[in-house]
Amino acid sequence: MTMERPAQAPALAAPRPDGTSAVVLAARGVKKSFAVGARTLEILHGIDLELRSGELLALVGSSGAGKSTLLHCLGLLDPPDQGSVHLEGTSAWQLGLVERAHLRNQKIGFVFEFYHLLPELTALENVLLPAMIAHSRLAFGSRKSELRERAGGLLERFGLAERASHRPSQLSGGERQRVAMARALFLDPPILLADEPTGNLDSATGAAVLELLLAEQRRRRLSMILVTHDEKIARRCERVITMKDGRIGASG
Amino acid sequence: MYRSFLSWRYLVSRPTNLIGIVGILVGVGALILILSIMTGFLEESRRTVRGTLADLIVCPRQGERSAKGVVSDDPQGLLHALRAEPRVAAAAPQLLWGGIITQRGEMGKNYERLLASSSMSHSGLLAIQLVGIDVNGIGRLTGPLTALVARRLHGFLPRPAIQDELDASAFLHSLTGDQPGEIWTAAPPNPLLPFLPPRRPGLGRPKAGVLIGEQLFTDLVMRVGQVVEIGTAVLDPERDDWRMNNREFVIAGTFRTRENETDNGRIYLDRRELADFLGQTRGYTQVLVRLKDYERDSAAVSEDLRATLSERGLIAGGAAFAEGRMELKTWEEFRGNLLGAIENERVLMGIMLSLVLVGAGFTIFAILSMMVTEKRRDIGILAALGATPTGIQQLFLMIAFWDALLGGLLGGVLGTWGAIEIDSIERWLSRTFGFQIFDRNVYLFDHIPSVVQPLWVTTIVLGAFFCALLFAAIPAWRAARLDPLVALRYE
Numbered sequence: 001m002t003m004e005r006p007a008q009a010p011a012l013a014a015p016r017p018d019g020t021s022a023v024v025l026a027a028r029g030v031k032k033s034f035a036v037g038a039r040t041l042e043i044l045h046g047i048d049l050e051l052r053s054g055e056l057l058a059l060v061g062s063s064g065a066g067k068s069t070l071l072h073c074l075g076l077l078d079p080p081d082q083g084s085v086h087l088e089g090t091s092a093w094q095l096g097l098v099e100r101a102h103l104r105n106q107k108i109g110f111v112f113e114f115y116h117l118l119p120e121l122t123a124l125e126n127v128l129l130p131a132m133i134a135h136s137r138l139a140f141g142s143r144k145s146e147l148r149e150r151a152g153g154l155l156e157r158f159g160l161a162e163r164a165s166h167r168p169s170q171l172s173g174g175e176r177q178r179v180a181m182a183r184a185l186f187l188d189p190p191i192l193l194a195d196e197p198t199g200n201l202d203s204a205t206g207a208a209v210l211e212l213l214l215a216e217q218r219r220r221r222l223s224m225i226l227v228t229h230d231e232k233i234a235r236r237c238e239r240v241i242t243m244k245d246g247r248i249g250a251s252g
Numbered sequence: 253m254y255r256s257f258l259s260w261r262y263l264v265s266r267p268t269n270l271i272g273i274v275g276i277l278v279g280v281g282a283l284i285l286i287l288s289i290m291t292g293f294l295e296e297s298r299r300t301v302r303g304t305l306a307d308l309i310v311c312p313r314q315g316e317r318s319a320k321g322v323v324s325d326d327p328q329g330l331l332h333a334l335r336a337e338p339r340v341a342a343a344a345p346q347l348l349w350g351g352i353i354t355q356r357g358e359m360g361k362n363y364e365r366l367l368a369s370s371s372m373s374h375s376g377l378l379a380i381q382l383v384g385i386d387v388n389g390i391g392r393l394t395g396p397l398t399a400l401v402a403r404r405l406h407g408f409l410p411r412p413a414i415q416d417e418l419d420a421s422a423f424l425h426s427l428t429g430d431q432p433g434e435i436w437t438a439a440p441p442n443p444l445l446p447f448l449p450p451r452r453p454g455l456g457r458p459k460a461g462v463l464i465g466e467q468l469f470t471d472l473v474m475r476v477g478q479v480v481e482i483g484t485a486v487l488d489p490e491r492d493d494w495r496m497n498n499r500e501f502v503i504a505g506t507f508r509t510r511e512n513e514t515d516n517g518r519i520y521l522d523r524r525e526l527a528d529f530l531g532q533t534r535g536y537t538q539v540l541v542r543l544k545d546y547e548r549d550s551a552a553v554s555e556d557l558r559a560t561l562s563e564r565g566l567i568a569g570g571a572a573f574a575e576g577r578m579e580l581k582t583w584e585e586f587r588g589n590l591l592g593a594i595e596n597e598r599v600l601m602g603i604m605l606s607l608v609l610v611g612a613g614f615t616i617f618a619i620l621s622m623m624v625t626e627k628r629r630d631i632g633i634l635a636a637l638g639a640t641p642t643g644i645q646q647l648f649l650m651i652a653f654w655d656a657l658l659g660g661l662l663g664g665v666l667g668t669w670g671a672i673e674i675d676s677i678e679r680w681l682s683r684t685f686g687f688q689i690f691d692r693n694v695y696l697f698d699h700i701p702s703v704v705q706p707l708w709v710t711t712i713v714l715g716a717f718f719c720a721l722l723f724a725a726i727p728a729w730r731a732a733r734l735d736p737l738v739a740l741r742y743e
């Protein structure tokens with residue numbers, strides 16, 4: 001599958017006449033339930049949410065509130081039972097498998113709590129993975145040195161220049177998460193979804209990783225949803241949405 | 253891009269894939285090796301089975317009704333018709349009859365012992381087969397003077413030219429099937445033989461020469477130049493009774509065809525001498541035909557000749573004799589059952605060994621199934637990064653592709669090398685381990701026959717390749733159907 005060359009800068013929606021930015025990602029009445037044995041457990045009860053261009057939004061709530069499930073619905077990984085998800089105005093769950101995969105590759109970057117790096121690949125190769133998925137062998141081959149240079153530059157900015165050829169098993173938790181962040185940002189997606197990015201790190205490492213992530217968000221004007229149960233982290237975001245029992249409790 | 257890159261990375265980083273590669277390698281290698289040896293055995297056996305048969309054998313039903321009256325007992329018309337066919341290289345009549353050795357003395361005792369033990373050691377041989385062939389050239393040198401002159405002039409004996417217009421090499425060809433002269437040792441030392449010795453006035457009827465099968469010659473402790481008495485039974489048409497005939501012959505030499513039954517019990521002599529021995533009741537029983545290009549023409553010439561000879565009344569033909577198929581046969585039709593059995597063995601062996609490839613396919617299936625389970629989290633990561641289900645399916649199919657490619661190619665190369673070098677490999681193994689693995693005397697081969705057919709090798713390698721991909725399709729399909737979230741949560 002050959003995809004178009006990734007944009008060098010985030011595709012920002014133009015500001016509206018009223019001064020607010022355009023909505024890049026929106027959930028409209030999203031409901032989601034899971035079957036647990038014989039009974040059905042409703043996780044999301046008709047969620048409405050909007051993420052504007054360049055906005056940093058924190059999604060907080062206790063464990064089981066439905067934060068991660070909502071993030072997966074928004075990230076086109078888990079289909080909602082009801083409702084819709086709109087990505088830059090397109091009802092994403094009405095698209096076909098290939099189109100959705102293309103959107104995930106080009107428009108959304110994921111940072112997971114457990115890094116989710118491929119153990120067989122080096123740090124550099126992990127960063128290059130989205131580009132490998134986006135390009136055919138021929139297209140990738142023709143831009144290989146340029147892409148490797150960019151990936152190397154990204155790792156260097158994240159302080160991993162010396163660790164580019166190391167495998168995930170040879171990296172510390174903080175280093176792994178930084179590789180995962182570099183991977184998420186490599187194709188310059190306009191949207192970044194981070195699910196507890198510091199949840200698996202000690203507080204010092206977590207703080208450093210968070211600083212790096214927020215700096216990138218500001219620098220790239222990324223639209224970002226940060227799922228956390230840490231109030232202190234949430235307070236650093238422009239907007240905080242609290243979830244409780246599958247419903248949005250408060251927004252501020 | 254990620255499919256080929258990741259599949260190769262998975263392949264080299266997971267030792268379990270080596271099992272798949274080795275499985276295919278062994279399957280492909282063994283199949284090529286065994287089929288090459290079986291093909292070699294088949295070809296060698298074809299030579300052995302063919303034995304003394306000519307390309308075509310015409311056995312007219314003499315005396316039976318034909319399209320032009322009755323089938324003649326004179327071969328000349330038939331020979332003329334056969335030689336007129338442009339695809340026929342040569343044709344010669346032959347007279348086959350049964351007999352026993354009735355020589356008294358030491359040879360008789362040996363023969364009696366041979367008959368007594370025939371059920372154990374001589375495949376039930378009780379009688380000898382007398383084969384009357386047309387003798388020409390040296391065989392027609394009638395006087396001692398001529399032979400003496402020939403010896404003086406050449407300093408050596410010319411090869412015996414026998415079988416009339418089938419020259420010596422052609423006759424040898426009909427005896428051995430291939431490579432005339434290589435394993436046929438019939439050069440008689442006496443220029444007077446075979447087969448007509450000089451007439452010596454006053455000593456009665458001269459004794460004709462005969463060529464004896466080497467094994468029979470050895471078993472009966474015979475000597476060249478020795479007299480042997482042979483008996484046979486012929487039907488006396490006037491008395492309508494069987495009559496025993498006995499006659500003495502001189503042993504002119506021996507021959508060896510490596511066909512046990514022939515070397516044990518066949519005696520060659522001049523056809524006219526044999527006809528005389530049989531009281532002129534039979535002049536010939538069959539006509540041997542050699543074609544210019546057997547492989548190309550045998551089927552067409554057989555059909556054409558059946559029609560032509562039937563039409564001209566030279567064979568009986570008709571429905572009673574299967575439209576000539578009972579009277580005119582190719583050597584392969586003559587030995588059809590035996591050749592079919594050998595071919596069946598090869599096919600059966602091929603089918604059985606193909607199961608090895610199916611086994612290798614199952615290994616690929618098991619390894620990939622295990623890998624899909626093991627790599628569930630990776631599948632989820634790839635899906636989150638934008639890989640499509642089809643892409644993930646292709647990723648796992650590519651792992652099988654590498655397995656099959658490496659296993660198939662290595663197996664192909666090793667199997668072919670093994671098939672070519674099987675003889676020296678066997679000799680080395682026998683030397684190293686101190687016992688003989690392949691007894692060459694059992695098959696009368698001086699080497700392990702092996703014929704590598706490129707088409708077979710290609711078919712086997714491609715077969716293994718597609719077999720591996722086929723078995724990989726199910727786990728690959730399972731991988732593509734994995735829910736990315738379930739996969740991501742997998743630890």
